[in-house]
Each structure stands twice: as C-alpha cells, then as structure tokens.
Amino acid sequence: MGERVLAVAGLAVHRRGRALVPGVDLACAAGERVAIVGASGSGKSLTARAILGALPSGLHATGSLRIAGHEVLDTPAAVRLPVCRAAAVLQDSALALHPLIPVGAQIALPLRASRTTPETAGHGLRPAAETPVRRGRFTRSLAGMPVRGGHDVRALVAELLDAVGLPADTADRYPGELSGGQRQRVCLAVALAARPPLIVADEPTTALDVITQAAIVELLRDRTGGPGQPALLFITHDLAVAAALCTRVVVMHDGIVAEDGPLPTVLGAPRHPHTRELVRHARAATL
C-alpha cells in the first residue's frame, strides 16, 4: 500500500460502557477508492462517523485514527486541521445542505476557508498544465495566488459546479429548488471545495433512482481516487455499486472487519461466511 491517508487501528465505538463497534482495523491509501460493505447494523455508519469526527452525542470512540499521518481520534472535525479532515457526502443531501442559503455560498464557505485554488488544493479538477489561460483576477487565482475577492470565489464556485456537472447559475439556487441528484452533486462540490485528503461517502446514492445513482457513481469515480484527488471511503450495503466504483472492499460484520481485500478477489472467492452470503444475495439480485 502506498502513502496512507487513513489508518484505523482497534477503533471501537462505545455507548454507556457498551461497545457498539468493538474493533475496526482498516486503511486507505492515497489514490484509492475503498468500499465498506455489510448488513444493516454491522457498524458501517458509526465507523464512518468516527472517522469524520462526528459521532452522535453520548457515543465515544477509542483506538487509533490517523488521517494524513495525524492522530485525530480525540479531535472533533471542527477543530481538526484541514489537512487531516475528511469531508462527508451523506445519504440525505437535503439535511446536509442549509435550506436558506444559496448553494454557491455553501460551496464558497470551504473555499474561502482554504484560501487556495482547486489546483493547488488537490481537487484534481485539472492539472495546472491543462488549465486554460484566463485574464484578470481569476488568472491570478489559478496561478496559485490566495483567493480573496468575491469575484475569484464566484469563478471557483462555477468551476467546482462544472466539475460536478452543474451549470454555473446553480450557485444562485436554494437546495429546495434542486432534485435529489442535483443536491448530491452540490454536496460533492462542497466536499471537493474543502480540499480534503479523504472523502467519506455514506450511502450517497441510496435515496436516488437507479439512473441518477449511476450518474453519481460515475461522478465519484471521476473526481476521487486519481492523482491529486482525494481518496474515497464509500459506505454501502450494495456490493454491485461497490464493485462499480471501488478497487478494494472491507466487509463488516457485527462491528468488526470480516474480510478486506481487492474487490475482484473478495467477490470471486469470498472467505468469510458473511461475505459469501452477501455475494450470493448480490448475484441473485442481478438475475
């Protein structure tokens, strides 16, 4: 495995002295897209939320959680350094976005916080050599200068919207004026704007129809896991979607990792009885 953006060791999530997730070990390298699959209640979401530094109140985590080499287990997301903060794309895009703020302003928030450009920040939108030459303040921002003026930020918001397949005028619309698929694209733009080393996507396609689902999976494939792009941890109960997007899979069962390996290997020759069952059901569902 190459440079690790995520290293989880003995991660447990407790509530009132009871371990809801007894112990998870997993890792994700830079440039990787890793799926976490498992039945309902197997601990996928609590593991994801512990990684995001956003456990529900009353729950706490123990063990070790390193993001981009920094131990962050005891550091809530809001106070983590941006370099070791994972961005979230969650199932309910309506809840993830503020209903009363135009989406452009919501994308601009992490952009202003980072005060750098997508290119320097590692969004992987376009390698610098391919960046078209433009005039004015936007040129300065693309050259890696700090983003200051509102005009610069608006241009970068338009670029991020374009990167997720939305027209620039989406910036002026409110989340309630968008479809679920469009809102999920906005959520990905917000995540990319934060220039994270890792995006944690927890069932981001579950609430969508199959066609929109496929489009979001394709978008995640285009925008994560490549050179200079964030790695992806993709939580799903759907093995077929995991196979379409990820190269490696972590199978969870009863709060622990039952199996972890390259997707073709795990699908082709599952070792754990629970993985065998998941594969059997996935095959039956595609008939």
Ligand SMILES: Nc1ncnc2c1ncn2[C@@H]1O[C@H](COP(=O)(O)OP(=O)(O)OP(=O)(O)O)[C@@H](O)[C@H]1O
């Ligand atoms: N806030 C909470 N308080 C108490 N128990 C919880 C809480 N959240 C989850 N749990 C319990 O922790 C276990 C793991 O839940 P988790 O949500 O991580 O499962 P999951 O694999 O994501 O399931 P699903 O696919 O249905 O979302 C379950 O037994 C669940 O009931």
